Amino acid sequence: MTRTIxxxxxxxxxxxxxxxxxxxxxxxxLRDHLAxxxxxxxxxxxxxxxxxxxxxxxxxxxxxxxxAQVEGRQVTTIEGLADxxxxxxxxxxxxxxxxxxxxxxxxxxxxxSAVACIREGHAGSDAEIREYMSGNLCRxxxxxxxxxxxxxxxxxxxxxARMVEVA
Amino acid sequence: MRDFSYLRAASTEEASxxxxxxxxMLLAGGTTLLxxxxxxxxxxxxxxxxxxxxxxxxxxxxxNGAMIGALAKMGEVADDPxxxxxxxxxxxxxxxxxxxxxxxxxxxxxxxLQRTRCTYFRDPAVFPACNKRNPGSGCSAMGGVTRNHAVLxxxxxxxxxxxxxxxxxxxxxxxxxxxxxxxxxxxxxxLLPGHTPEKETVLQPGEIITGISIPASAAAxxxxxxxxxxxxxxxxxxxxxxxxLEFEMDGKTVRDIRVALGGVATKPWxxxxxxxxxxxxxxxxxxxxxxxxxxMEGAVSHGDNHYKIDLAPRVIARAIMKVATSNVAPxxxxxxx
Ligand SMILES: Cc1cc2nc3c(=O)[nH]c(=O)nc-3n(C[C@H](O)[C@H](O)[C@H](O)COP(=O)(O)OP(=O)(O)OC[C@H]3O[C@@H](n4cnc5c(N)ncnc54)[C@H](O)[C@@H]3O)c2cc1C
Ligand code: SF4
Ligand code: FES
Ligand code: FES
Numbered sequence: 001m002t003r004t005i006x007x008x009x010x011x012x013x014x015x016x017x018x019x020x021x022x023x024x025x026x027x028x029x030l031r032d033h034l035a036x037x038x039x040x041x042x043x044x045x046x047x048x049x050x051x052x053x054x055x056x057x058x059x060x061x062x063x064x065x066x067x068a069q070v071e072g073r074q075v076t077t078i079e080g081l082a083d084x085x086x087x088x089x090x091x092x093x094x095x096x097x098x099x100x101x102x103x104x105x106x107x108x109x110x111x112x113s114a115v116a117c118i119r120e121g122h123a124g125s126d127a128e129i130r131e132y133m134s135g136n137l138c139r140x141x142x143x144x145x146x147x148x149x150x151x152x153x154x155x156x157x158x159x160x161a162r163m164v165e166v167a
Numbered sequence: 168m169r170d171f172s173y174l175r176a177a178s179t180e181e182a183s184x185x186x187x188x189x190x191x192m193l194l195a196g197g198t199t200l201l202x203x204x205x206x207x208x209x210x211x212x213x214x215x216x217x218x219x220x221x222x223x224x225x226x227x228x229x230x231n232g233a234m235i236g237a238l239a240k241m242g243e244v245a246d247d248p249x250x251x252x253x254x255x256x257x258x259x260x261x262x263x264x265x266x267x268x269x270x271x272x273x274x275x276x277x278x279x280l281q282r283t284r285c286t287y288f289r290d291p292a293v294f295p296a297c298n299k300r301n302p303g304s305g306c307s308a309m310g311g312v313t314r315n316h317a318v319l320x321x322x323x324x325x326x327x328x329x330x331x332x333x334x335x336x337x338x339x340x341x342x343x344x345x346x347x348x349x350x351x352x353x354x355x356x357x358l359l360p361g362h363t364p365e366k367e368t369v370l371q372p373g374e375i376i377t378g379i380s381i382p383a384s385a386a387a388x389x390x391x392x393x394x395x396x397x398x399x400x401x402x403x404x405x406x407x408x409x410x411x412l413e414f415e416m417d418g419k420t421v422r423d424i425r426v427a428l429g430g431v432a433t434k435p436w437x438x439x440x441x442x443x444x445x446x447x448x449x450x451x452x453x454x455x456x457x458x459x460x461x462x463m464e465g466a467v468s469h470g471d472n473h474y475k476i477d478l479a480p481r482v483i484a485r486a487i488m489k490v491a492t493s494n495v496a497p498x499x500x501x502x503x504x
Contacts, residue, residue, distance in 0.1 A: 003172055022173035046202055049268060058271040064201045068173050069216060113268065134400035135266020
């Protein structure tokens, strides 16, 4: 027996309607129902961070969130990070500049986590970045460059807006 | 994950009523429930989402203590400046648990009801025998790999350790768990496995945790949470301790001390023998070493987890030294600095 429910979700500022089984996670809804495949599935059990998205501006794991739970909340995925003109977010630019990935599979989750980490004020030192980014595993071991990218992005984000444009 | 129906509760009463039905389960942060549903351990027919209920969140702290709503998020409580000031061990137990993503999702009520990380419990397809999952079926851990299993409070039926961090701080500082109908001391809330390891708390079907209150105390204010684990972050405890300390006016005699242990016991473990041995004593290294060993009275190892019997007293000792030297001149505490 398949029971479906109708959901109306706010994803990256757009209203998206979908009919899914209640057990469908936010991760599967994004990837399989809304063609937003930027969010990655690693462990599907809350252990790797690859599926990190923002719900009401807080970083969460979409593999342990039901799509039904986020009705009425604002969801942001990696696809929603660049501005309307396609200009990358400071954290995205920093990951490219500092070569903070190899295969790239963990990268969308790392970036979503880093954006929130900086916003929370948890990027004050390399040690703090390591601690507060520990929920994002990288099988390629790009950790050193990830820490550099987050540190540099944190500086860029806290700098006055005009300086970011120049940089 | 098996299919289920989804109900978004409009009130606590509705949620409580619905949760009484067989096969119904409450969903808060979902980080335990959905994880276990994916493992095939939890098989709910109906999932009752309580995250949209109002009135179950919030954190309030005054001179008498703290009141934390069941739906408050782990991360919110960990970062709350008043909790950090009055109950450092509570804040630290949360900030050292899981990851920031999980702490943003997981609730305080759900945290108390998280299940063991016993790998056999979590893998029903490969290990059908598990008394906690399926009473009477046996225990796959006995004779298996037991590195993460308990040495204290075990029974012939089950040796699974309770993995939570926050709960230790709650039992150490005499917190009270509140439901709609009653208040239960944290220490009485959790049950030993005995012959019924499937029953982990005194909570009744449909009973909803509404909040937790923690009385203020000098020991809670001068407290810490120490967690030793296989990797530096994002890992459960091999052994951990919540410790709080209050000295007499002389700054060296113990007036009040609280010790609770995690990662080594089947429930959040208050080490009253250690407390008793130190109250009224002048704190020095010899007294600490002697007292902390008492925490392991009655410990039973199953081979791989034997290291915990040595490790746990050292973790307590380190935590005691930290709180002993944090607010007094080190010269007051013989040989601790
Ligand atoms: C990868 C990973 C690492 C982790 N590491 C740690 C760690 O280091 N330390 C640690 O302590 N924890 C850790 N956890 C566990 C985590 O803290 C718990 O999963 C979480 O706290 C559970 O809260 P929740 O709100 O998500 O609960 P849910 O999954 O929503 O609920 C858990 C259970 O409690 C019931 N429930 C929830 N709220 C109520 C209520 N108000 N009244 C009655 N019943 C209720 C539900 O029905 C369910 O049975 C980890 C989890 C994961 C996935
Ligand atoms: S230790 Fe407990 S939870 Fe683990 S397999 Fe044995 S009975 Fe099950
Ligand atoms: S896919 Fe969600 S944490 Fe790994
Ligand atoms: S870049 Fe390959 S997993 Fe991180």
